[in-house]
Amino acid sequence: MVQRRTPVVAVDIGGTSIKGARVAPDGRILARARVATPVAEGTEAILEALARLCRSLAGRHPVRAVGLGVPGAIAPRRGLVHASPNVPCWHDEPLGPRLARRLGLHVTLDNDANLHALGEHWRGAGRGVRNLLLATLGTGVGGGLILGGRVWHGDTGRAGELGHTVVDPAGPVCGCGARGCVEAYASATGIVGAWRRAWSVDPARPRPRDRRILADTPRTIADRARRGDARARAVYAAAGRALGLAVADWIQILDVRTILLGGGVAGAFDLLEPLVRDELERRLFGVTPGTIRLERAALGDDAGILGAARLALGRDAG
Protein backbone atom coordinates (compact mmCIF):
# COMPACT_ATOMS: atom_id res chain seq x y z
CA MET A 1 0.00 0.00 0.00
CA VAL A 2 1.32 3.43 -0.92
CA GLN A 3 1.61 5.65 2.11
CA ARG A 4 2.92 9.13 2.72
CA ARG A 5 6.17 7.67 3.96
CA THR A 6 6.68 5.39 0.95
CA PRO A 7 9.92 6.16 -0.91
CA VAL A 8 10.36 6.79 -4.62
CA VAL A 9 12.98 5.70 -7.14
CA ALA A 10 14.91 8.51 -8.81
CA VAL A 11 17.00 8.00 -11.93
CA ASP A 12 19.44 10.19 -13.86
CA ILE A 13 20.13 8.95 -17.41
CA GLY A 14 23.61 9.92 -18.56
CA GLY A 15 25.42 9.09 -21.78
CA THR A 16 27.72 6.56 -20.16
CA SER A 17 25.86 5.48 -17.05
CA ILE A 18 22.43 5.50 -15.48
CA LYS A 19 22.48 6.48 -11.82
CA GLY A 20 19.59 5.69 -9.55
CA ALA A 21 18.57 5.94 -5.92
CA ARG A 22 15.75 5.02 -3.60
CA VAL A 23 14.80 8.27 -1.89
CA ALA A 24 12.63 8.83 1.17
CA PRO A 25 9.92 11.54 1.03
CA ASP A 26 12.14 13.72 3.24
CA GLY A 27 15.00 13.55 0.73
CA ARG A 28 17.18 10.98 2.45
CA ILE A 29 18.95 8.73 -0.06
CA LEU A 30 18.27 5.16 1.14
CA ALA A 31 20.09 3.20 -1.56
CA ARG A 32 22.10 3.88 -4.69
CA ALA A 33 22.87 1.96 -7.85
CA ARG A 34 24.46 2.56 -11.22
CA VAL A 35 24.56 0.69 -14.53
CA ALA A 36 26.20 1.38 -17.88
CA THR A 37 23.89 3.01 -20.45
CA PRO A 38 23.56 0.46 -23.28
CA VAL A 39 23.28 3.21 -25.90
CA ALA A 40 24.59 1.07 -28.75
CA GLU A 41 22.04 -1.68 -28.06
CA GLY A 42 19.05 0.61 -28.58
CA THR A 43 15.86 1.55 -26.80
CA GLU A 44 14.74 -1.93 -25.74
CA ALA A 45 18.04 -2.57 -23.99
CA ILE A 46 17.96 0.84 -22.29
CA LEU A 47 14.39 0.25 -21.12
CA GLU A 48 15.37 -3.15 -19.76
CA ALA A 49 18.41 -1.68 -17.98
CA LEU A 50 16.22 1.06 -16.51
CA ALA A 51 13.60 -1.41 -15.35
CA ARG A 52 16.22 -3.68 -13.75
CA LEU A 53 17.84 -0.73 -12.00
CA CYS A 54 14.49 0.46 -10.65
CA ARG A 55 13.53 -3.04 -9.47
CA SER A 56 16.87 -3.59 -7.77
CA LEU A 57 16.57 -0.21 -6.01
CA ALA A 58 13.06 -1.02 -4.85
CA GLY A 59 14.08 -4.51 -3.71
CA ARG A 60 11.34 -5.79 -1.41
CA HIS A 61 10.35 -2.25 -0.37
CA PRO A 62 7.16 -0.63 -1.57
CA VAL A 63 7.87 2.22 -3.97
CA ARG A 64 5.45 5.01 -4.74
CA ALA A 65 6.61 6.17 -8.17
CA VAL A 66 9.64 6.71 -10.41
CA GLY A 67 11.19 10.05 -11.45
CA LEU A 68 13.55 10.22 -14.42
CA GLY A 69 16.01 12.93 -15.45
CA VAL A 70 16.94 12.92 -19.14
CA PRO A 71 19.19 15.40 -20.94
CA GLY A 72 17.63 16.97 -24.01
CA ALA A 73 14.24 18.12 -25.21
CA ILE A 74 11.45 16.61 -23.16
CA ALA A 75 7.65 16.88 -23.09
CA PRO A 76 7.21 16.28 -19.36
CA ARG A 77 3.42 16.00 -19.32
CA ARG A 78 3.40 13.24 -21.92
CA GLY A 79 6.57 11.56 -20.70
CA LEU A 80 8.09 11.99 -24.15
CA VAL A 81 11.77 12.42 -25.06
CA HIS A 82 11.81 14.52 -28.25
CA ALA A 83 15.58 14.19 -28.60
CA SER A 84 18.49 13.51 -26.29
CA PRO A 85 22.17 14.09 -27.03
CA ASN A 86 23.03 11.05 -24.89
CA VAL A 87 20.72 8.62 -26.67
CA PRO A 88 20.72 9.67 -30.33
CA CYS A 89 18.26 6.95 -31.36
CA TRP A 90 15.42 8.59 -29.42
CA HIS A 91 12.98 10.65 -31.46
CA ASP A 92 9.73 11.44 -29.66
CA GLU A 93 10.34 8.33 -27.57
CA PRO A 94 7.47 7.74 -25.08
CA LEU A 95 9.96 6.75 -22.40
CA GLY A 96 7.70 7.57 -19.45
CA PRO A 97 4.67 5.47 -20.51
CA ARG A 98 6.85 2.57 -21.74
CA LEU A 99 8.78 2.31 -18.48
CA ALA A 100 5.56 2.74 -16.50
CA ARG A 101 3.98 -0.23 -18.27
CA ARG A 102 7.06 -2.34 -17.67
CA LEU A 103 7.24 -1.51 -13.96
CA GLY A 104 3.57 -1.12 -13.12
CA LEU A 105 4.48 2.18 -11.46
CA HIS A 106 3.76 5.83 -12.20
CA VAL A 107 6.75 7.34 -14.06
CA THR A 108 7.37 11.07 -14.52
CA LEU A 109 10.31 12.62 -16.33
CA ASP A 110 11.88 15.96 -17.01
CA ASN A 111 14.99 17.54 -18.44
CA ASP A 112 18.03 16.93 -16.23
CA ALA A 113 18.91 20.63 -15.87
CA ASN A 114 15.37 21.38 -14.68
CA LEU A 115 15.67 18.58 -12.15
CA HIS A 116 18.99 19.95 -10.87
CA ALA A 117 17.17 23.21 -10.16
CA LEU A 118 14.26 21.36 -8.57
CA GLY A 119 16.66 19.34 -6.41
CA GLU A 120 18.45 22.48 -5.20
CA HIS A 121 15.08 24.07 -4.49
CA TRP A 122 13.87 21.08 -2.51
CA ARG A 123 16.93 20.07 -0.54
CA GLY A 124 19.81 22.33 -1.53
CA ALA A 125 20.88 25.97 -1.60
CA GLY A 126 17.43 27.15 -2.71
CA ARG A 127 15.35 25.74 0.14
CA GLY A 128 12.54 28.00 1.24
CA VAL A 129 12.51 30.45 -1.69
CA ARG A 130 9.67 30.62 -4.20
CA ASN A 131 11.86 31.53 -7.17
CA LEU A 132 15.38 30.60 -8.24
CA LEU A 133 17.62 30.28 -11.23
CA LEU A 134 20.32 27.61 -11.36
CA ALA A 135 23.09 27.96 -13.93
CA THR A 136 25.14 24.79 -14.28
CA LEU A 137 28.66 25.66 -15.42
CA GLY A 138 29.84 22.36 -16.90
CA THR A 139 31.16 21.46 -20.35
CA GLY A 140 28.48 23.89 -21.50
CA VAL A 141 26.25 26.12 -19.41
CA GLY A 142 22.81 24.71 -18.70
CA GLY A 143 20.08 26.05 -16.54
CA GLY A 144 16.83 25.52 -14.77
CA LEU A 145 14.21 27.94 -13.49
CA ILE A 146 11.97 27.51 -10.48
CA LEU A 147 9.16 30.07 -10.66
CA GLY A 148 6.46 30.09 -8.03
CA GLY A 149 7.89 26.91 -6.54
CA ARG A 150 7.63 24.94 -9.77
CA VAL A 151 9.87 24.09 -12.72
CA TRP A 152 9.21 26.60 -15.48
CA HIS A 153 9.06 24.81 -18.84
CA GLY A 154 7.93 27.55 -21.23
CA ASP A 155 5.86 27.05 -24.35
CA THR A 156 7.72 24.04 -25.72
CA GLY A 157 9.68 22.66 -22.77
CA ARG A 158 12.94 24.36 -23.74
CA ALA A 159 13.07 27.05 -21.04
CA GLY A 160 16.24 27.57 -19.03
CA GLU A 161 18.83 27.76 -21.80
CA LEU A 162 20.71 30.23 -19.63
CA GLY A 163 24.03 29.45 -21.31
CA HIS A 164 22.97 31.23 -24.48
CA THR A 165 22.31 34.61 -22.94
CA VAL A 166 24.32 37.01 -25.15
CA VAL A 167 26.97 38.96 -23.31
CA ASP A 168 28.93 40.30 -26.29
CA PRO A 169 27.80 39.83 -29.89
CA ALA A 170 31.45 40.15 -30.98
CA GLY A 171 32.71 37.65 -28.38
CA PRO A 172 34.17 34.17 -28.85
CA VAL A 173 32.24 31.52 -30.77
CA CYS A 174 29.96 29.38 -28.65
CA GLY A 175 29.14 25.69 -29.06
CA CYS A 176 25.78 26.78 -30.54
CA GLY A 177 27.52 28.52 -33.44
CA ALA A 178 26.64 32.06 -32.36
CA ARG A 179 29.09 34.49 -30.80
CA GLY A 180 29.44 35.76 -27.25
CA CYS A 181 26.98 33.58 -25.34
CA VAL A 182 27.84 33.40 -21.63
CA GLU A 183 28.66 29.70 -22.23
CA ALA A 184 31.56 30.79 -24.45
CA TYR A 185 33.16 32.37 -21.35
CA ALA A 186 31.97 30.60 -18.22
CA SER A 187 31.81 26.92 -19.24
CA ALA A 188 34.71 24.49 -18.92
CA THR A 189 35.09 24.74 -22.70
CA GLY A 190 35.11 28.54 -22.51
CA ILE A 191 37.65 28.66 -19.68
CA VAL A 192 40.01 26.20 -21.35
CA GLY A 193 39.61 27.99 -24.70
CA ALA A 194 40.42 31.39 -23.20
CA TRP A 195 43.40 29.92 -21.36
CA ARG A 196 44.81 28.47 -24.58
CA ARG A 197 44.21 31.73 -26.44
CA ALA A 198 45.98 33.60 -23.62
CA TRP A 199 49.06 31.44 -24.34
CA SER A 200 48.54 31.55 -28.13
CA VAL A 201 48.21 27.78 -28.16
CA ASP A 202 46.60 26.26 -31.23
CA PRO A 203 45.34 22.82 -30.15
CA ALA A 204 45.46 21.67 -33.79
CA ARG A 205 49.17 22.56 -34.07
CA PRO A 206 50.66 22.44 -30.60
CA ARG A 207 54.30 23.38 -30.06
CA PRO A 208 56.27 21.19 -27.62
CA ARG A 209 56.13 23.83 -24.89
CA ASP A 210 52.31 23.94 -25.18
CA ARG A 211 51.88 20.52 -23.59
CA ARG A 212 51.52 21.91 -20.09
CA ILE A 213 48.87 24.44 -21.20
CA LEU A 214 46.93 21.80 -23.12
CA ALA A 215 46.83 19.60 -20.01
CA ASP A 216 45.28 22.34 -17.90
CA THR A 217 41.64 22.03 -16.77
CA PRO A 218 39.32 24.65 -15.27
CA ARG A 219 40.42 23.37 -11.87
CA THR A 220 44.17 23.66 -12.49
CA ILE A 221 43.65 27.07 -14.14
CA ALA A 222 41.71 28.18 -11.05
CA ASP A 223 44.57 26.97 -8.86
CA ARG A 224 47.01 29.01 -10.94
CA ALA A 225 44.74 32.05 -10.59
CA ARG A 226 44.63 31.62 -6.80
CA ARG A 227 48.44 31.45 -6.78
CA GLY A 228 48.53 34.79 -8.64
CA ASP A 229 49.09 33.78 -12.26
CA ALA A 230 48.01 36.91 -14.18
CA ARG A 231 46.77 35.11 -17.29
CA ALA A 232 44.73 32.64 -15.25
CA ARG A 233 43.26 35.50 -13.22
CA ALA A 234 42.31 37.29 -16.44
CA VAL A 235 40.56 34.16 -17.77
CA TYR A 236 38.44 33.85 -14.63
CA ALA A 237 37.86 37.61 -14.54
CA ALA A 238 36.45 37.50 -18.06
CA ALA A 239 34.27 34.52 -17.11
CA GLY A 240 33.04 36.31 -13.97
CA ARG A 241 32.25 39.52 -15.84
CA ALA A 242 30.39 37.61 -18.56
CA LEU A 243 28.45 35.74 -15.89
CA GLY A 244 27.69 39.06 -14.18
CA LEU A 245 26.23 40.50 -17.38
CA ALA A 246 24.08 37.40 -17.86
CA VAL A 247 22.92 37.33 -14.23
CA ALA A 248 22.03 41.05 -14.50
CA ASP A 249 19.85 40.23 -17.52
CA TRP A 250 18.11 37.39 -15.71
CA ILE A 251 17.34 39.61 -12.72
CA GLN A 252 16.12 42.51 -14.89
CA ILE A 253 13.81 40.22 -16.84
CA LEU A 254 12.48 37.98 -14.07
CA ASP A 255 13.30 39.74 -10.78
CA VAL A 256 14.37 36.41 -9.34
CA ARG A 257 16.79 37.16 -6.52
CA THR A 258 18.20 33.70 -5.82
CA ILE A 259 20.85 32.74 -8.35
CA LEU A 260 22.70 29.46 -7.86
CA LEU A 261 25.83 28.39 -9.69
CA GLY A 262 26.46 24.67 -10.06
CA GLY A 263 28.69 22.42 -12.15
CA GLY A 264 32.44 21.94 -12.13
CA VAL A 265 33.40 25.53 -13.00
CA ALA A 266 31.44 26.72 -9.94
CA GLY A 267 34.34 25.16 -8.00
CA ALA A 268 35.95 28.54 -8.71
CA PHE A 269 33.05 30.38 -7.05
CA ASP A 270 35.60 32.29 -4.94
CA LEU A 271 37.19 33.68 -8.12
CA LEU A 272 33.94 34.35 -9.96
CA GLU A 273 31.73 35.86 -7.27
CA PRO A 274 33.46 39.26 -6.79
CA LEU A 275 33.36 39.93 -10.54
CA VAL A 276 29.74 38.88 -10.86
CA ARG A 277 28.78 41.12 -7.92
CA ASP A 278 30.79 43.98 -9.39
CA GLU A 279 28.93 43.74 -12.68
CA LEU A 280 25.57 43.48 -10.89
CA GLU A 281 26.28 46.71 -9.00
CA ARG A 282 27.18 48.42 -12.25
CA ARG A 283 24.08 47.24 -14.10
CA LEU A 284 21.24 46.95 -11.59
CA PHE A 285 20.32 50.54 -10.73
CA GLY A 286 17.91 50.71 -7.84
CA VAL A 287 18.45 47.10 -6.78
CA THR A 288 20.00 46.73 -3.33
CA PRO A 289 22.92 44.33 -3.87
CA GLY A 290 22.22 42.70 -0.49
CA THR A 291 18.85 41.48 -1.77
CA ILE A 292 20.56 39.22 -4.31
CA ARG A 293 21.48 35.75 -3.11
CA LEU A 294 24.28 34.54 -5.35
CA GLU A 295 25.42 31.15 -4.09
CA ARG A 296 27.10 27.99 -5.08
CA ALA A 297 24.70 25.07 -5.56
CA ALA A 298 24.85 22.75 -2.58
CA LEU A 299 24.01 19.25 -3.77
CA GLY A 300 26.72 18.54 -6.34
CA ASP A 301 26.05 15.32 -8.25
CA ASP A 302 23.00 14.52 -6.14
CA ALA A 303 20.98 17.50 -7.40
CA GLY A 304 19.63 15.57 -10.38
CA ILE A 305 18.67 12.51 -8.33
CA LEU A 306 16.96 14.61 -5.67
CA GLY A 307 15.13 16.63 -8.33
CA ALA A 308 13.92 13.40 -9.93
CA ALA A 309 12.80 12.19 -6.51
CA ARG A 310 10.91 15.43 -5.91
CA LEU A 311 9.25 15.05 -9.28
CA ALA A 312 8.20 11.49 -8.47
CA LEU A 313 6.78 12.64 -5.13
CA GLY A 314 4.36 14.58 -7.25
CA ARG A 315 4.08 17.99 -5.68
CA ASP A 316 5.64 19.61 -8.71
CA ALA A 317 3.09 20.07 -11.46
CA GLY A 318 4.66 23.00 -13.35
Next chain:
Amino acid sequence: MVQRRTPVVAVDIGGTSIKGARVAPDGRILARARVATPVAEGTEAILEALARLCRSLAGRHPVRAVGLGVPGAIAPRRGLVHASPNVPCWHDEPLGPRLARRLGLHVTLDNDANLHALGEHWRGAGRGVRNLLLATLGTGVGGGLILGGRVWHGDTGRAGELGHTVVDPAGPVCGCGARGCVEAYASATGIVGAWRRAWSVDPARPRPRDRRILADTPRTIADRARRGDARARAVYAAAGRALGLAVADWIQILDVRTILLGGGVAGAFDLLEPLVRDELERRLFGVTPGTIRLERAALGDDAGILGAARLALGRDAG
Protein backbone atom coordinates in the same frame (compact mmCIF):
# COMPACT_ATOMS: atom_id res chain seq x y z
CA MET B 1 -25.87 44.15 -6.50
CA VAL B 2 -22.65 43.01 -8.16
CA GLN B 3 -23.33 40.60 -10.97
CA ARG B 4 -21.21 38.89 -13.55
CA ARG B 5 -22.14 41.54 -16.09
CA THR B 6 -21.33 44.48 -13.84
CA PRO B 7 -18.61 46.71 -15.33
CA VAL B 8 -15.43 47.91 -13.66
CA VAL B 9 -13.61 51.23 -13.65
CA ALA B 10 -10.09 51.17 -15.06
CA VAL B 11 -7.61 53.99 -14.52
CA ASP B 12 -4.15 54.77 -15.91
CA ILE B 13 -2.21 57.34 -13.84
CA GLY B 14 0.18 59.33 -16.00
CA GLY B 15 2.43 62.22 -15.07
CA THR B 16 0.28 64.83 -16.80
CA SER B 17 -3.14 63.23 -16.93
CA ILE B 18 -5.20 60.46 -15.40
CA LYS B 19 -7.16 58.48 -17.97
CA GLY B 20 -10.09 56.35 -16.97
CA ALA B 21 -12.81 54.21 -18.48
CA ARG B 22 -15.83 52.18 -17.50
CA VAL B 23 -15.24 48.76 -19.00
CA ALA B 24 -17.64 45.87 -19.48
CA PRO B 25 -16.56 42.37 -18.42
CA ASP B 26 -16.14 41.50 -22.10
CA GLY B 27 -13.67 44.35 -22.62
CA ARG B 28 -15.95 46.88 -24.29
CA ILE B 29 -15.13 50.44 -23.24
CA LEU B 30 -18.44 51.98 -22.18
CA ALA B 31 -17.27 55.46 -21.19
CA ARG B 32 -14.03 57.41 -21.02
CA ALA B 33 -12.80 60.35 -18.98
CA ARG B 34 -9.57 62.18 -18.35
CA VAL B 35 -8.38 64.71 -15.77
CA ALA B 36 -5.10 66.52 -15.19
CA THR B 37 -2.84 64.88 -12.60
CA PRO B 38 -2.53 67.42 -9.77
CA VAL B 39 1.04 66.31 -8.98
CA ALA B 40 2.06 69.65 -7.46
CA GLU B 41 -0.87 69.62 -5.04
CA GLY B 42 0.13 66.37 -3.40
CA THR B 43 -1.40 63.03 -2.52
CA GLU B 44 -4.72 64.28 -1.09
CA ALA B 45 -5.47 66.19 -4.28
CA ILE B 46 -4.52 63.21 -6.46
CA LEU B 47 -6.71 60.90 -4.39
CA GLU B 48 -9.61 63.34 -4.67
CA ALA B 49 -9.11 63.65 -8.45
CA LEU B 50 -8.99 59.84 -8.74
CA ALA B 51 -12.14 59.42 -6.65
CA ARG B 52 -14.02 62.06 -8.65
CA LEU B 53 -12.93 60.46 -11.93
CA CYS B 54 -14.05 57.03 -10.76
CA ARG B 55 -17.42 58.36 -9.51
CA SER B 56 -18.07 60.23 -12.73
CA LEU B 57 -17.23 57.13 -14.78
CA ALA B 58 -19.54 55.01 -12.66
CA GLY B 59 -22.34 57.59 -12.83
CA ARG B 60 -25.53 55.87 -11.76
CA HIS B 61 -24.29 52.47 -12.95
CA PRO B 62 -23.27 49.78 -10.51
CA VAL B 63 -19.50 49.17 -10.63
CA ARG B 64 -17.82 46.01 -9.46
CA ALA B 65 -14.31 47.23 -8.64
CA VAL B 66 -11.54 49.60 -9.67
CA GLY B 67 -8.23 48.70 -11.36
CA LEU B 68 -5.33 51.17 -11.35
CA GLY B 69 -2.19 51.30 -13.48
CA VAL B 70 0.71 53.22 -11.95
CA PRO B 71 4.19 53.65 -13.40
CA GLY B 72 6.96 52.71 -11.02
CA ALA B 73 7.65 50.19 -8.28
CA ILE B 74 4.45 48.68 -6.96
CA ALA B 75 3.54 46.05 -4.36
CA PRO B 76 0.36 44.82 -6.04
CA ARG B 77 -0.86 42.55 -3.25
CA ARG B 78 -0.77 45.36 -0.69
CA GLY B 79 -1.88 48.10 -3.09
CA LEU B 80 1.29 50.03 -2.30
CA VAL B 81 3.21 52.41 -4.55
CA HIS B 82 6.85 52.18 -3.43
CA ALA B 83 7.92 54.95 -5.80
CA SER B 84 6.63 56.42 -9.03
CA PRO B 85 8.54 58.66 -11.46
CA ASN B 86 5.29 60.50 -12.24
CA VAL B 87 4.38 61.30 -8.63
CA PRO B 88 7.66 61.92 -6.84
CA CYS B 89 5.99 62.56 -3.48
CA TRP B 90 4.88 58.92 -3.16
CA HIS B 91 7.00 56.72 -0.94
CA ASP B 92 5.32 53.44 0.02
CA GLU B 93 2.00 55.17 -0.55
CA PRO B 94 -0.96 52.85 0.25
CA LEU B 95 -2.82 54.13 -2.79
CA GLY B 96 -5.04 51.06 -3.19
CA PRO B 97 -6.44 50.93 0.35
CA ARG B 98 -6.83 54.73 0.56
CA LEU B 99 -8.81 54.95 -2.67
CA ALA B 100 -10.83 51.87 -1.69
CA ARG B 101 -11.90 53.54 1.58
CA ARG B 102 -12.86 56.71 -0.24
CA LEU B 103 -14.93 54.91 -2.87
CA GLY B 104 -16.27 52.00 -0.88
CA LEU B 105 -15.08 49.73 -3.71
CA HIS B 106 -12.42 47.07 -4.08
CA VAL B 107 -9.30 48.65 -5.64
CA THR B 108 -6.42 46.69 -7.15
CA LEU B 109 -3.32 48.19 -8.76
CA ASP B 110 -0.26 47.17 -10.68
CA ASN B 111 2.62 48.60 -12.63
CA ASP B 112 1.47 50.17 -15.91
CA ALA B 113 3.83 48.09 -18.09
CA ASN B 114 2.49 44.89 -16.51
CA LEU B 115 -1.04 46.05 -17.24
CA HIS B 116 -0.16 46.80 -20.86
CA ALA B 117 0.91 43.16 -21.16
CA LEU B 118 -2.21 41.97 -19.36
CA GLY B 119 -4.40 44.09 -21.65
CA GLU B 120 -2.76 42.68 -24.78
CA HIS B 121 -3.16 39.20 -23.37
CA TRP B 122 -6.82 39.72 -22.59
CA ARG B 123 -8.05 41.66 -25.60
CA GLY B 124 -5.11 42.33 -27.90
CA ALA B 125 -2.42 40.59 -29.92
CA GLY B 126 -1.82 37.98 -27.20
CA ARG B 127 -5.33 36.55 -26.93
CA GLY B 128 -5.45 32.84 -26.37
CA VAL B 129 -1.78 32.22 -25.49
CA ARG B 130 -0.63 31.20 -22.02
CA ASN B 131 2.67 33.06 -22.15
CA LEU B 132 3.80 36.32 -23.69
CA LEU B 133 6.35 39.07 -23.40
CA LEU B 134 5.47 42.64 -24.30
CA ALA B 135 8.29 45.12 -24.88
CA THR B 136 7.07 48.70 -25.00
CA LEU B 137 9.40 50.79 -27.16
CA GLY B 138 8.67 54.31 -25.92
CA THR B 139 10.92 57.02 -24.48
CA GLY B 140 12.56 54.07 -22.74
CA VAL B 141 11.90 50.37 -23.20
CA GLY B 142 9.55 48.85 -20.65
CA GLY B 143 8.12 45.41 -20.47
CA GLY B 144 5.62 43.06 -19.00
CA LEU B 145 5.54 39.27 -18.75
CA ILE B 146 2.49 37.05 -18.79
CA LEU B 147 3.50 33.59 -17.59
CA GLY B 148 0.89 30.88 -17.25
CA GLY B 149 -1.83 33.41 -18.00
CA ARG B 150 -0.85 35.76 -15.16
CA VAL B 151 1.32 38.82 -14.73
CA TRP B 152 4.74 37.71 -13.50
CA HIS B 153 5.96 40.03 -10.75
CA GLY B 154 9.12 38.32 -9.51
CA ASP B 155 10.48 38.45 -5.98
CA THR B 156 10.03 42.17 -5.40
CA GLY B 157 7.55 43.30 -8.06
CA ARG B 158 10.23 44.60 -10.45
CA ALA B 159 10.07 41.89 -13.13
CA GLY B 160 9.83 42.83 -16.79
CA GLU B 161 12.64 45.37 -17.07
CA LEU B 162 13.17 44.11 -20.59
CA GLY B 163 14.78 47.38 -21.68
CA HIS B 164 17.91 46.63 -19.68
CA THR B 165 18.81 43.37 -21.36
CA VAL B 166 22.46 43.82 -22.35
CA VAL B 167 23.14 43.53 -26.05
CA ASP B 168 26.65 44.97 -26.15
CA PRO B 169 28.63 45.88 -23.03
CA ALA B 170 30.63 48.38 -25.12
CA GLY B 171 27.51 49.94 -26.66
CA PRO B 172 25.99 53.41 -26.17
CA VAL B 173 25.15 54.66 -22.68
CA CYS B 174 21.62 53.86 -21.54
CA GLY B 175 19.34 56.00 -19.38
CA CYS B 176 20.16 53.63 -16.49
CA GLY B 177 23.82 54.62 -16.62
CA ALA B 178 25.09 51.27 -17.92
CA ARG B 179 26.20 50.62 -21.49
CA GLY B 180 24.58 48.72 -24.31
CA CYS B 181 21.13 47.91 -22.89
CA VAL B 182 18.58 47.26 -25.66
CA GLU B 183 16.87 50.50 -24.55
CA ALA B 184 19.95 52.43 -25.69
CA TYR B 185 19.18 51.28 -29.27
CA ALA B 186 15.48 50.57 -29.63
CA SER B 187 13.81 53.34 -27.58
CA ALA B 188 12.82 56.73 -28.98
CA THR B 189 15.80 58.16 -27.09
CA GLY B 190 18.10 55.54 -28.59
CA ILE B 191 16.83 56.06 -32.15
CA VAL B 192 17.11 59.86 -31.93
CA GLY B 193 20.54 59.61 -30.30
CA ALA B 194 21.87 57.27 -32.99
CA TRP B 195 20.45 59.51 -35.72
CA ARG B 196 22.20 62.57 -34.26
CA ARG B 197 25.45 60.63 -33.90
CA ALA B 198 25.12 59.50 -37.53
CA TRP B 199 25.11 63.19 -38.53
CA SER B 200 27.75 64.17 -35.92
CA VAL B 201 25.25 66.52 -34.31
CA ASP B 202 26.03 67.61 -30.78
CA PRO B 203 22.69 68.77 -29.28
CA ALA B 204 24.59 70.93 -26.77
CA ARG B 205 26.39 72.80 -29.57
CA PRO B 206 24.24 72.59 -32.68
CA ARG B 207 25.45 74.08 -35.95
CA PRO B 208 22.84 75.96 -38.04
CA ARG B 209 22.54 73.08 -40.50
CA ASP B 210 21.79 70.67 -37.63
CA ARG B 211 18.33 72.11 -37.04
CA ARG B 212 16.62 69.68 -39.38
CA ILE B 213 18.29 66.67 -37.74
CA LEU B 214 17.45 67.92 -34.25
CA ALA B 215 13.79 68.20 -35.23
CA ASP B 216 13.60 64.58 -36.36
CA THR B 217 11.61 62.06 -34.35
CA PRO B 218 11.57 58.25 -34.51
CA ARG B 219 8.62 58.59 -36.88
CA THR B 220 10.29 61.02 -39.31
CA ILE B 221 13.50 58.99 -39.17
CA ALA B 222 11.47 55.87 -40.02
CA ASP B 223 9.91 57.73 -42.94
CA ARG B 224 13.38 58.68 -44.18
CA ALA B 225 14.46 55.04 -43.87
CA ARG B 226 11.44 53.90 -45.89
CA ARG B 227 12.38 56.43 -48.58
CA GLY B 228 15.85 54.89 -48.73
CA ASP B 229 17.96 57.26 -46.58
CA ALA B 230 21.03 55.16 -45.81
CA ARG B 231 21.77 56.71 -42.41
CA ALA B 232 18.15 56.32 -41.29
CA ARG B 233 18.14 52.70 -42.48
CA ALA B 234 21.34 52.05 -40.53
CA VAL B 235 19.81 53.51 -37.35
CA TYR B 236 16.77 51.21 -37.59
CA ALA B 237 18.96 48.28 -38.60
CA ALA B 238 21.02 48.73 -35.42
CA ALA B 239 17.83 48.99 -33.36
CA GLY B 240 16.40 45.86 -35.01
CA ARG B 241 19.57 43.86 -34.49
CA ALA B 242 19.78 44.94 -30.84
CA LEU B 243 16.15 43.98 -30.36
CA GLY B 244 16.84 40.64 -32.04
CA LEU B 245 19.66 39.88 -29.60
CA ALA B 246 17.42 40.78 -26.66
CA VAL B 247 14.46 38.76 -27.95
CA ALA B 248 16.80 35.79 -28.50
CA ASP B 249 17.84 36.03 -24.85
CA TRP B 250 14.25 36.17 -23.65
CA ILE B 251 13.32 33.10 -25.69
CA GLN B 252 16.41 31.15 -24.58
CA ILE B 253 15.70 31.92 -20.93
CA LEU B 254 11.92 31.57 -20.80
CA ASP B 255 10.91 29.73 -23.99
CA VAL B 256 8.02 32.15 -24.41
CA ARG B 257 7.16 32.15 -28.12
CA THR B 258 4.82 35.15 -28.29
CA ILE B 259 6.74 38.42 -28.33
CA LEU B 260 4.79 41.65 -28.78
CA LEU B 261 6.28 45.05 -29.53
CA GLY B 262 4.33 48.11 -28.41
CA GLY B 263 5.00 51.81 -27.95
CA GLY B 264 5.68 54.55 -30.50
CA VAL B 265 8.87 53.03 -31.94
CA ALA B 266 6.92 49.88 -32.81
CA GLY B 267 5.31 52.08 -35.47
CA ALA B 268 8.44 51.09 -37.42
CA PHE B 269 7.64 47.38 -37.00
CA ASP B 270 8.06 46.96 -40.78
CA LEU B 271 11.66 48.19 -40.51
CA LEU B 272 12.51 46.31 -37.33
CA GLU B 273 10.95 42.90 -37.91
CA PRO B 274 13.26 41.54 -40.67
CA LEU B 275 16.35 42.37 -38.60
CA VAL B 276 14.90 40.87 -35.43
CA ARG B 277 13.99 37.67 -37.30
CA ASP B 278 17.41 37.56 -38.90
CA GLU B 279 19.10 37.73 -35.52
CA LEU B 280 16.75 35.10 -34.08
CA GLU B 281 17.64 32.69 -36.88
CA ARG B 282 21.31 33.28 -36.20
CA ARG B 283 21.02 32.76 -32.45
CA LEU B 284 18.28 30.22 -31.81
CA PHE B 285 19.72 26.89 -32.94
CA GLY B 286 17.10 24.18 -33.01
CA VAL B 287 14.18 26.59 -32.71
CA THR B 288 11.89 26.60 -35.76
CA PRO B 289 11.52 30.29 -36.69
CA GLY B 290 7.87 29.72 -37.60
CA THR B 291 7.09 28.85 -33.97
CA ILE B 292 7.94 32.39 -32.86
CA ARG B 293 5.10 34.89 -32.99
CA LEU B 294 6.68 38.32 -33.23
CA GLU B 295 3.91 40.89 -33.59
CA ARG B 296 3.06 44.46 -33.04
CA ALA B 297 0.87 45.07 -29.98
CA ALA B 298 -2.71 45.67 -31.04
CA LEU B 299 -4.33 47.92 -28.46
CA GLY B 300 -2.21 51.07 -28.62
CA ASP B 301 -3.08 53.49 -25.83
CA ASP B 302 -5.94 51.32 -24.61
CA ALA B 303 -3.67 48.48 -23.50
CA GLY B 304 -3.16 50.00 -20.05
CA ILE B 305 -6.86 50.71 -19.48
CA LEU B 306 -7.86 47.22 -20.59
CA GLY B 307 -5.17 45.65 -18.43
CA ALA B 308 -6.42 47.63 -15.44
CA ALA B 309 -9.96 46.49 -16.23
CA ARG B 310 -8.82 42.87 -16.42
CA LEU B 311 -7.09 43.31 -13.06
CA ALA B 312 -10.26 44.74 -11.52
CA LEU B 313 -12.28 41.84 -12.90
CA GLY B 314 -10.20 39.76 -10.57
CA ARG B 315 -9.20 36.67 -12.47
CA ASP B 316 -5.54 37.68 -12.40
CA ALA B 317 -3.94 36.76 -9.12
CA GLY B 318 -0.29 36.46 -10.20
